[in-house]
Amino acid sequence: MISADDVRFFLEVARTGKLVAAARGLGVDHTTVGRRISHLERSTATRLFVRSPGGWQLTEAGERLAVHAEAVESSLRAAAEELGSEPGRLSGKVRIATPDGFGAFVLSPGLGTLRESHPGLAIEIVTATRLNLLATKEFDVGISLAKPTIRGVETTELASYPLGLYAAPRYLESSANITSIDDLQGHSVIGYVDSLLDIPALRFLDTSLPGFQPAIQTNNITGQWMATVAGLGVAVLPLFVGEADDRIVRILPDEVQIRRKYWLAVPRELQRLARTRAVQNALVELAASHPYLDSFLVGS
Structure with a gap:
């Protein structure tokens, strides 16, 4: 029988690729994380990670488990969000990772409509001009100048400029x-x-x-x-x-x-969250209305 708690540890290691980083994110000792992963592998009678000095990589079986684990996590987060918010009012924090140009000149000055519609949302904007900006998946919604290829992230073309x-x-x-x-x-x-x-x-x-x-x-x-x-x-x-x-x-x-292109990226486990969808829609609408962006999408 798979333990839901073991799955939580499994997902953190899958996302960080490092035992110590996963332990830091979970607030526990790295030996606890290792013990939980070993217990999960015994429970499933399957090797879920390939251990190496460079990090922990998911095996094929680990990739299959991650899809189901993220679906369960997404459902639980959506339920918690629905039960913890007032009807019709969104709250919580949404972190947007973006290249510095989009973040400073398009996103920041274009947040007015989102703020008016959802004043209870706390928006974090993290900017950088590095290819690995989205690699750690420490974001809720991401904007990228190249199509992200990291596991568990759904991507769509947002706009060209x-x-x-x-x-x-x-x-x-x-x-x-x-x-x-x-x-x-x-x-x-x-x-x-x-x-x-x-x-x-x-x-x-x-x-x-x-x-x-x-x-x-x-x-x-x-x-x-x-x-x-x-x-x-x-x-x-x-x-x-x-x-x-x-x-x-x-x-x-x-x-x-x-001419270059922006991509929109959202971790699979966060796609069902109302606050994530609200930010996605706001970004799509912002791109569609901006005079110097050619949007690929329409608001939903």
Whole structure:
């Protein structure tokens, strides 16, 4: 007979891939976690994890059990949410993990409708520009620049967005004319820190200016935007950043037209929660109404 408590420990190890990390999340000693997993494996007469120095990976049997375990967890969470909230009123916390550009320039200023509809929800926005932003599944709803491939997460295309070259008028006035992409070789270009950039979709300069080394590098879009506003050079910025700021202008709009995509991701065990669905719908509606996003979805 499978113990529901053992399954709770099983899911935490499956999600973290580390015994110590799972123990930390559960608030117990790592030996307790190991003992629970061993007990579950004896109960099922099946090896559920492959142990290695690099972490614990689910076996094929473990993958099958995880699907059922997450379904049970989802049902219990939905029941607890329904019983613990006032009728028609959502409460609780929802963590949204997102790239910094979307989080700072689209999501944060676009939360008004969600807040008005569900004032009892506490929203956490966690931003970063790293491919592993969603890897630990420590989020309720995620936005990603690449399709997430982690286990137990349902993904859909949210929206595409255009980018272009921008500079401050004072920089352009004091620098050589830019009439083609080749002219950028003689200019101060602002970009990402190459050694910290693990998202291929953000490697704009690799295709436009192969081998070119930016004069100013920062690991987030906000830093690039502010450096551009300060007149320090030319940067590739999303139109939802550049077109909203009259201190900078777009250059070479016909020659430099870049488009990227955002993905929407939700852990499978959280999909039935009303608060998660409310945030999903708000994100879909935000993408559909935004002037510089082309939505793939419609609100549900």
